[in-house]
Amino acid sequence: MPGSAFFSALEEIYPPERLLRRPAALAAYESDALTAFRVRPLAVVLAESQQEVIDTVRACYEHGVPFVARGSGTSLSGGSLPIEDGIVIALNRLNRILLVDPARRVAVVEPGVANLAVSQAAEPFGLYYAPDPSSQPICTIGGNVAFNSGGAHCLKYGMTTNHVLGLKVVLPDGEVVTLGGDSLESVGPDLVGLFVGSEGLFGIALEITLRLLPRPASFRTILAAYRSMKQAGEAVAAVVDSGLLPGAIEMMDALAIEAAEASVQAGYPEGAAAVLIVELEGEEAQVEAEFKTLVQVIEASGAYEVRVAQDVAQRARIWKGRKGAFSAVGRLSPDYVVQDGVVPRTRLGEAMAEIERLSKAYGLRVANVFHAGDGNLHPLILYDGREEGALERAEALAAEILAMCIDMGGSITGEHGVAIEKRAFLPKMYGEVDMDVMVELRESVDPKGIANRGKMLEVGPWRREG
């Protein structure tokens, strides 16, 4: 427990209304979107300026108090879960868009800016910010940077890391550094690349330079319904094999479709075991040429119903079901955990069959709504937390899915991060030496271990003595 000197330091930085310490005020910060875990922090500070964040980190360092940066708390892996005996530095008021420069096609933002707000600010210039997690109306750029968040367009456009050019960062000891710049090109080691995806363990991003892209000139969106997941999985492989590079290839299974229908009435075909959404985008002449190929591939793939969006409204309707599916599935059940492991795309069908088998074996419903184009699964495992042992069963099922992803040569997480939830699995994906290096990097950058302590790296049995 830090002494009163630490709190005096915080009182120097913050007015009382932005330094929360009463239990009632802290309750809202006790967990993130991984709701199975709750921890009450000692205090929450609501930062409004970069200097306040820097001063806070320095106070934490001086007093050895751990801190957790928090954007909007939509982490699905427990990334923004508070630390006992630590504080939460809430950043969603640090949300100025400092610059949108159409000439250089960059935006400079503070970390609390919502993902979608960047695209909105860029829109008048015909530009947008490509990474689009389903949570984009709320999740923050700071959270996106910490987790290297993805979305529906990663195969073609990459993840957050591919759109961050520069960062201003306060390291865990209060030093402020600038990484990268505002050019697409660079010389020297890619320190931006190392920081993005570091899950808050290397400090807090204060200012982020993002790359903007011109809005695609046209879209062609197709929805195909299948009688089996296997067929849909094979269709994904066929689309990719045809030499097309769609902007998005998304897949939903029966349970996800049912939930989405109940929630947003997207009008998906009835009785589908799976639907596939494929979208082409770019210059019209090119897209039209590619679309002919796409229609041929889809027609040959055994789809029993194919719909082509004829206008903006129909396209929006198709996407509404997909983007709403995630939270809709959440409503099917009191609780759920979601995994986001990655498998080689050619093994999607196999992976889906295995998940179905596990679902039956564990007696838990699993809905799938995911980024098929890059093999990024999103099984939502439904359970009822009030039921004795249900959470444990859901976790055991999740563990088997992760083990499958590792066995198939994939990854335990494509975009949601490791944080608390997958801590035990990181050493299964990487070797002993790889883990050593990660732990050493953490210790070198954060010798007191105060930045997001206990996340991602659990000092565990792989750690050699001495």
Add this chain to the structure above:
Amino acid sequence: MIHCRTIEEVQEAVQAHRWVRLCGRGSKPALFGGASPDAETVCLSGLVGVERYDPAEYVFTAQAGTPLQVIEAMLAEEGQYLPVDAMFVERGGSLGGLVAANLAGPGRYRYGGVRDFLLGARFVDGRGRLVRGGGRVVKNAAGFDLARLMVGSMGLLAALVEVSFKVFPRPEAYGSVRARYDGLKGALAAMERLSRAQFDIDALDLAPEGFPSGRTWLWARMGGREEALAARLAAFLQALEEGPAEVDVAWDEEEARFWRDARELAWVEEGETVVKVPLTPKQALRLERGFAEAESCAPLGVRYGVAGNVAWLRFGHLPKEKMVELDERLAAMGLAGLVVMGEPGVRWLGEQGWRNVFFDRVKAVLDPEGRFV
């Protein structure tokens, strides 16, 4: 010089020497640190071979010494390519060298550079440990991104032994618009406008005549379906409006030659020095003004690549004193430079922003004794 054929040999060589200088296939001798005469050269060109290539996954894994030419041919056979548009392919560049030097050609404009397509890497650190970072699938967010850290690391952090890349289907056909402007200013303005418009441009370069830039050619490359290309280029020509003094479309051989010469730096004479300078389009004019005040170290020519995100400055032979002057000049402009062609010796010029405490702390883990020079 030690030629390694296996990862174990790399580990041994690193552990056995106080100072180690890494080299790939020797395609970029200028990048070769020359500062430490006592350093042992450890050559990775013997680590050759593709471990896995799965066209349906858009992924391949190969040993770091594998020539880029081998990779290009392998991908072409499946109708795929590495959109990074690696430089120095014909000069014998290796995959590991591509990552370590971070030298992407004009084609990187469309989909991204080395950092955007590298998925994973294995490397030997300064303690001789074999470390793996990243993965072998197109999406992965697990753990610190150690693979990306290697991009541009120039052998200062580790010896790359194996890399995994994402690849894409290759456009069926290409065509390029070339437009001549009377001065750099007009060309820059046109480029800026085009880069914001809804065109899917593969590459966008400016090739000025002389230095400071006189007449300037804007080259824009488009790739895609053959049947759509003519219509797309026509629309593009229209968007150029009245600006250029001269404009036409280049196809086939002629078109391919321009871009090949750009990525191979074939527009430079043998024995000349070339410095890579990352910048923004707005800094291009400032760079030219900056050199106007320092004629003694001014370049002979320049190309602006990736829509004005990089300048390739061409110099004649640059003796040491001139290098010092150039270094100071770039620093004064707040720019960084990397000497990619020329005599080995000085590699870094100007303001190297990555030399900060974050880098020091990373270096302290991967190479605590400062073996890699």
